[in-house]
Every structure is written in C-alpha cells, then in structure tokens.
Amino acid sequence: MSKKVQYELEYPVRCSPSILYEFLSTPAGLQEWFADKVDFRDNVFSFSWNGATEEAEVLEQEEEEFIRLRWLHAPNGEFFEFRIQISEVTNETILVVKDFAEKKEIADQSQLWDYQVKDLFHRIGN
Template identity: 30%
Template sequence: MMRSTKTKFIAEYPINASSRLLYPYLSTASGLAEWFCDDVKVEANKIYNFIWDGRSHFAEMTGFRTNRSVRFLFLDENRQHVSDPSYIDFSIESSELTQEQFLKVIDYSEEEDQEELAELWEHLMQNLREIVGG
C-alpha cells in the first residue's frame, strides 16, 4: 500500500475584522458555507460534512478556543479516524505592534502543489474579506 505524503501549507492573511465577528465564519456551519465551501451540514454526532462540488468530506472539530482558533480534523468516508489525518487549523492573531488582525491558516493535506494551495486560499480569503468587510 502506498503511503501518501502530506504537505503542510501555512499562511497568514491580514483581515480587518474583529475576532468576535470573524469567529462564527470559522466555526459554524452557516458561517463556513458562506465562504469556505459549497455547503456544510452538521450531523447529529457533531460531525461536520463539508461539501465541495457535490462531494462530502467529513470532519470533526477537535479543538477550539472561542473567538481565537478552531481545528477541523478530517475523517474517512465512513466518518472514522485515520492515521495521519488531514486537518485545517484557523487561528485569529493580532499584532500587538500594529493592532492588525491576521487569520493564520494551516492546511495539512495531500495537495502537494503549494502554488495551487496558495491561490486557493487567496481566493477563499477574498470571499471572507468581502463578507466581513475586511
């Protein structure tokens, strides 16, 4: 069996919105569906179903700090844990110096093309900035 290697993509995006305003867009199904994917459904067992191009991707919110950060750990199509899972980590950070807000994204996935990932996230961030006015 071939073991897939995963890539960790890390980027910070300046965003002109308070963490209180931003956080629901990172942590709730309705918020995420507005900018991150086509749709998000939360199932009874708190499993998030992210839908892109009609395909389901199941994830669990494994860590969160209100108005600060959230992590989604991806599961297999049977909603089971896998070894070395993909995950997405969002954290809202601010610069003490400039009072600027940043959204830090860590995308750990099988997508090896860093340039493609950078373009994808740039596009997603534009969506998000338009919504939050940042």
C-alpha cells in the same frame, strides 16, 4: 507517495475576532465562503460542493482563537486550522490558516486558500 508537510498562510483582516470566529466555526458562517452547504452534527462538519460531500471532525477549538479540523479520510496528525491572532505591533487581526499538502502541491493549495479567503473577506466587507 510523498509525505505531506504542514504549511501556514497569514491574512490580515479588518474585522473583530468575534465576528471572524463566527465565519470560521459555525455552519452558517462557513457556508458563506467555504462550501456550498454546511451541516454540523456530533462534532462533525459536512461540507458540500457541487453535490460532493466531505466530512471533517472538530479536533479542538477555543472561542475567538482557533478551530482545528481533520478530514475524516485524512491520516491522524493531519489537520487544517483557522487561528485568529492579534498583531502586538499594529493591533491588527490576522487570520492564520494551517494545512497539510505534498511539497510540490503547496503553491497550488495556497492559491486555493487565497481564493477562499478572498471570498471570506468579501462576505465580511473587508
């Protein structure tokens, strides 16, 4: 089994950090673009897609800056993160997605994130 490596994707977004953070960190926001149904209880998100459910615990978060989650079935040290940055040059809001995948799967995983983020941008009117 190959070891997973961390990769990072950046998406410029025309939206305030506070609005974007709501879509990244709340059940209602995540349900708009990330999963069919989202629940949150005891620091754990439950995401449902087509009847299948996956759970992810919140490892760390800072209001309007980032939220880091770990799938409960994933090894410690692996996580996915949504981080909000502001470009010092353009003052543009940038969504940074960090995730882990096997090297040969990074392109496919990146494509999946591209699709998901495109849906997010559609929901926020970007």
